[in-house]
Amino acid sequence: MLYKRIDVLLCCGSGCVSAGANKIKQKLILEIAFQDISEEINIIETGCMGPCDAGPVMLVYPEGVFYQKLTVEDIPELVEEHFKKGRPVKRLMLQDKENIYETKKDLPFYKKQIKVALENCGHIDPDSVDEYIATGGYEAIGKILTEMKPADAVQVVKESGLRGRGGGGFPTCSSGNLLPK
Ligand code: FES
Structure with a gap:
């Protein structure tokens, strides 16, 4: 622009x-x-x-x-x-x-x-x-794919306390244990 x-x-x-x-x-x-x-x-x-x-x-x-x-x-x-x-x-x-x-x-x-x-x-x-991208988009996925194991990424999301997307207030990472280690 x-x-x-x-x-x-x-x-x-x-x-x-x-x-x-x-x-x-x-x-x-x-x-x-x-x-x-x-x-x-x-x-x-x-x-x-x-x-x-x-x-x-x-x-x-x-x-x-x-x-x-x-x-x-x-x-x-x-x-x-x-x-x-x-x-x-x-x-x-x-x-x-x-x-x-x-x-x-x-x-x-x-x-x-x-x-x-x-x-x-x-x-x-x-x-x-x-x-x-100019405002930091995809930085997190780039870090996850190049620097972290899946379980570590899940742990970061759990520790963040992120919840409520969509209005239900459910923890974002409740199905994290289904991801590969
Ligand atoms: S403030 Fe414009 S759609 Fe919500």
């Missing part, structure tokens, strides 16, 4: 797609071209960022500004004010009576979360193996 002045991460998880993310993307491409800044903007589709009920959601870097509940009608203002003039659009940010939550790290939704296995979800393009 080429370096550009602004990276626009548009959530294209199923929740945001059902709320209109594809139309947002089409309008973004058109509007960015119309305002003559296509050379400066990367539009990157990501997997689910988490707060699906706020969709369609978007993250804009380098600042990490988080926009929510976007509509096609919001896009011309967003492109002109934020992308062109550098003035983030507060009315499209999550807010309550006391606060406007400007960036992703400010959002109450994320405050108590520590993502481990899904730490890059919402940050990289799920269709790009290059982005996966």
Whole structure:
């Protein structure tokens, strides 16, 4: 991916797609071209960022500004004010009576979360193996295949305490004793 002045991460998880993310993307491409800044903007589709009920959601870097509940009608203002003039659009940010939550790290939704296995979800393009590899993808399997015995790999997973993938909360390595020694 080429370096550009602004990276626009548009959530294209199923929740945001059902709320209109594809139309947002089409309008973004058109509007960015119309305002003559296509050379400066990367539009990157990501997997689910988490707060699906706020969709369609978007993250804009380098600042990490988080926009929510976007509509096609919001896009011309967003492109002109934020992308062109550098003035983030507060009315499209999550807010309550006391606060406007400007960036992703400010959002109450994320405050108590520590993502481990899904730490890059919402940050990289799920269709790009290059982005996966650039963020450490396949490093663990490479280490397992070249440096470890199967039983040692199972032990590492057991000791990690990893559990709950899929929501059931079951230990990830409960069938580890079926692997060859
Ligand atoms: S699908 Fe976009 S936040 Fe979950």
